[in-house]
Amino acid sequence: VGRRRLNQDPPDLTCPLPRLSRFRSMEEADKGEVFERNNKSRLDSHPGTPAGTATACRLTDDLILEILSRIPARSLHRFKCVSVRWRDLIADPANRKKLPQTLAGFLYTTTAGRNRHHFASVSCGAAPFDPSLPYLQPSKYKDMAQVDSCNGLLLYLSSSKNMVNPWALEEDDFRFVVCNPATGRWVELPPQPQAPADRFRYNCMAGLAFDPAVSSHFHVFCFEETTVETYMTGVNIYSSRTGAWSRRDGGIVEKVALFFYSKGVFLGGMMYVIGNPKGISNEHVLLGIDMQGKVRKTIPMPYGRRFGTIGSSQGCLLYAVSSVDDNNKILVSEIELWCLKDCDSKEMVLKHTASIDELMSMTGEKYRVVGIHPDCDTIFLVSHGGDTLVAYDMQHQKVGCIINLEKNTQRFLPYVPLFSESLADGDGR
Numbered sequence: 001v002g003r004r005r006l007n008q009d010p011p012d013l014t015c016p017l018p019r020l021s022r023f024r025s026m027e028e029a030d031k032g033e034v035f036e037r038n039n040k041s042r043l044d045s046h047p048g049t050p051a052g053t054a055t056a057c058r059l060t061d062d063l064i065l066e067i068l069s070r071i072p073a074r075s076l077h078r079f080k081c082v083s084v085r086w087r088d089l090i091a092d093p094a095n096r097k098k099l100p101q102t103l104a105g106f107l108y109t110t111t112a113g114r115n116r117h118h119f120a121s122v123s124c125g126a127a128p129f130d131p132s133l134p135y136l137q138p139s140k141y142k143d144m145a146q147v148d149s150c151n152g153l154l155l156y157l158s159s160s161k162n163m164v165n166p167w168a169l170e171e172d173d174f175r176f177v178v179c180n181p182a183t184g185r186w187v188e189l190p191p192q193p194q195a196p197a198d199r200f201r202y203n204c205m206a207g208l209a210f211d212p213a214v215s216s217h218f219h220v221f222c223f224e225e226t227t228v229e230t231y232m233t234g235v236n237i238y239s240s241r242t243g244a245w246s247r248r249d250g251g252i253v254e255k256v257a258l259f260f261y262s263k264g265v266f267l268g269g270m271m272y273v274i275g276n277p278k279g280i281s282n283e284h285v286l287l288g289i290d291m292q293g294k295v296r297k298t299i300p301m302p303y304g305r306r307f308g309t310i311g312s313s314q315g316c317l318l319y320a321v322s323s324v325d326d327n328n329k330i331l332v333s334e335i336e337l338w339c340l341k342d343c344d345s346k347e348m349v350l351k352h353t354a355s356i357d358e359l360m361s362m363t364g365e366k367y368r369v370v371g372i373h374p375d376c377d378t379i380f381l382v383s384h385g386g387d388t389l390v391a392y393d394m395q396h397q398k399v400g401c402i403i404n405l406e407k408n409t410q411r412f413l414p415y416v417p418l419f420s421e422s423l424a425d426g427d428g429r
Helices: 026-045 061-068 073-081 084-091 357-363
Strands: 105-111 115-121 143-150 153-159 174-180 185-188 201-210 218-226 234-239 244-248 256-258 265-267 270-277 285-289 295-300 308-313 316-324 330-340 348-355 367-372 378-383 388-393 398-404 409-415
Touching (some): 073 084, 115 409, 143 409, 153 201, 174 218, 201 265, 218 256, 330 378
Parallel strands (some): 308 367
Antiparallel strands (some): 105 409, 153 174, 174 185, 265 270, 330 348, 378 388
């Protein structure tokens, strides 16, 4: 993966807040430790100070790690500046399993006879794993399509046959696979329940639901449409706790056609997907669907626009979208970032507006939004030709790293490593 820069320096994609530490650099931190040691001896020798008080204030490494494991990822990176000792503890690979992780990069695919898997690192480092998953293909599956990612787990649609033309394959040719690439553990899901005999079902889209802070178990949502009713008619939900699918027909009461290439977002115990209400061509809505497959929220999208993507960041649902004019033409030079007001709200509020005229003038490219950083208000844009990924800080109106990609890119999935050894229902694999 190559990298180019514009004139300005790229922002730190970990997006630290202003440092709480009084030290401005690692050199000052080292001086600070010397200062603390000198004052420690003075404190210990003071007649009014109980012996050992200063020593007790110096936490052990295990206690520091226990504290750091309970804070958000972006705060963790900020705390590297507290001291050299804290920096080394956080950077030590042996501690990664205990500490929260931030965005490592994006998985994406290219098609040249079959799906080819790639990884774009936002830190311009090496890929944290082999994106082709050699332990699954071609030894077990001939072809795999990236479907979704959620908190370190990845969802694939796999087949023993070539999936260049998936519509030519029978339903029994497909299997969903959930994988944790950081540990190499994976599980193949059983076949889905059969559709009623009087209608032909096809899968519209699928989403992965997983929150390691709540449970080690995951769920997979597979939404369906039929050739008779061109809107969402049902959803199959797989639970790793039970190891089985459950079918939900009656809970889907909204006549909404989901966007096939859109991505679902799991947040606060609900799966959010974008669709178009049947019979209203220029209106688009965000559906919030609970773990029982029932639509709990129907949220109108800003001005009915669909030229964007949804994502979760800092515990909020965000929608990054290209602006449009009165004729519904895309103004690709302007980007808006909308936020769901709160977890119980049905209202999207405008958070940031930014112009990427400078980026477009310097690169000569047009862009579309493909991702949102999980820890800050940075969005990711891919060029019209699909060979460049750009990070853009919406809060500070700055261009970050520019990453060269393979040609003819498709479907970008954000990846945050999960170093937990367990994958519920993994059958030891």
